[in-house]
Amino acid sequence: MPELISAGVERRTFLRYTSAVGAAAALTAGLAACGGPSSTADGATDGSGRGDLIEAGLSYALSTGFDPMITSGATPYAANMHIFEGLVDLDPATLVARPGLATEMPKKINATTYRATLREGATFHDGSPVTADDVVYSFERILDPENASLMAQFVPFIDTVKAVDQATVEFKLKYPFALFPSRVSVARIVPKKIVEPDPKAFDAKPVGSGPYKFVSATREDKIVFEAYDKYNGPHPAKAKKMVWRLMSDPSARVSGMESGRVQAIEDVPYIDVKRLSGSARTESVQSFGLLFLMCNTADERFADKRVRQALHYALDTEKIIKTALVGNATAATGYVPATHPDYHKAATVYTHDVAKAKKLLAEAGVGTLEFTLLLTDTGWVKDIAPLVKESWAAAGIEATLSIAQSAAQYAKVDQGDFEVLVAPGDPSVFGNDADLLMRWFYYGFWPEKRYGWSRSAAYKKVRQTLDKAAQAPDEAGRRKLWGEVTDLVADEAALYPVLHRKLPTAWNDKALPGFRPLPTTGLSFLDVSRA
Incomplete structure (x- = not known):
């Protein structure tokens, strides 16, 4: 799936x-x-x-x-x-x-x-x-x-x-x-x-x-x-x-x-976008679709948020975007991309800072950090895998890559048999408001059953804040509370985006009047003719 x-x-x-x-x-x-x-x-x-x-x-x-x-x-x-x-x-x-x-x-x-x-x-x-x-x-x-x-x-x-x-x-x-x-x-x-x-x-x-x-x-x-x-x-x-x-x-x-x-x-392969643009209309649309990094906080090493933060600071995200995705993504500066109407720049933005990553690991009392990294076998995710490993190695973090189908990886996750997972996700197909997007990863099933965050005070605060925002009568009040949640989940980094990718679509614009590329997986032919 x-x-x-x-x-x-x-x-x-x-x-x-x-x-x-x-x-x-x-x-x-x-x-x-x-x-x-x-x-x-x-x-x-x-x-x-x-x-x-x-x-x-x-x-x-x-x-x-x-x-x-x-x-x-x-x-x-x-x-x-x-x-x-x-x-x-x-x-x-x-x-x-x-x-x-x-x-x-x-x-x-x-x-x-x-x-x-x-x-x-x-x-x-x-x-x-x-x-x-x-x-x-x-x-x-x-x-x-x-x-x-x-x-x-x-x-x-x-x-x-x-x-x-x-x-x-x-x-x-x-x-x-x-x-x-x-x-x-x-x-x-x-x-x-x-x-x-x-x-x-x-x-x-x-x-x-x-x-x-x-x-x-x-x-x-x-x-x-x-x-x-x-x-x-x-x-x-x-x-x-x-x-x-x-x-x-x-x-x-x-x-x-x-x-x-x-x-x-x-889902045009990024390396083929330029070639296809010679014979078809191509467009890469910025999406909420993210690549996220999720840690098993039940593991004592990753229970310390400084270790989780170190993983993010050690990533050379811009190199990953330029090399593996041919520029078709933006590094995460908040939970939603900057183009989203509910965007809030997080108080913690993870830039590439190897020295800071090493300092955080030292403060957490972690000498050598070694673990198995689970990744799904989606084509573009496989492309970024060696670059993730390379980034972490520069900070003294040794990750053994385990790439397999999504169902197999999530079977391990749901059994608690994992350390760190890197995978794509995009609930925006169901709706694009911040409440829905945040609840998907930070309320209920994911934090309680997948990354072991439910006992933390931070998770309780996220739940309370999202519930308060849901009942806020005005848009400004909701956005302020969603901003607080963004700041909190960015600082905690239990599950947090690395990047938001662009979705490349190709079409024959002469044959399909009215066609528009989507910011989610799939194609739509509503209001589209066949010329």
């Missing part, structure tokens, strides 16, 4: 996902056998001179099914942006919240009550109407602990959801939460009558109300979509069909782009 989404999953949830993947694989293999559009079978135009088929190259295979309540894979999550709607959705390129199935952003009735009205005439892909009961069901299944929904951690403030009438839904909150209108975007609305009888079948063959219908999928080959003609929302499909080629091999994606087999690819 791609780390940016899946790495925040509890064991019970992970086992549920694993079961779902098996069922999805069996079902989607059968669906694929039934046929579907292919690049050779479908015409390039509909006779009017305009193309009817979009083909794209995605970098990840299908690692999970499509049920939006539990999907953790980057590719199915991107697919779901086209298949499903929420009451509120995020603009895929700007991550700004906008009405989806709701006629407008949810209305605040009082401090703990909101209402939303559904778009008239909205239907699911089976032709049935989208009702308030479907909305209630979609939220209640997320909130049910037995369902182990990945989305539940983002809406802990919801107390009850009820249908006022067939088109109106009312939310009661446990406490005031100013970001409620945008946060409900994490919940996609699903048809109760289809999901409830057979959730596994739905996971394999999703039915939503979005502009594109799911046709078929094969785990390591392709996903096929077609336009939903009865869609009456603000972002109708502008192509008749889409085929997403699942190309985990970077060279295959580049070749597909150069040959014209696909009109867009994500």
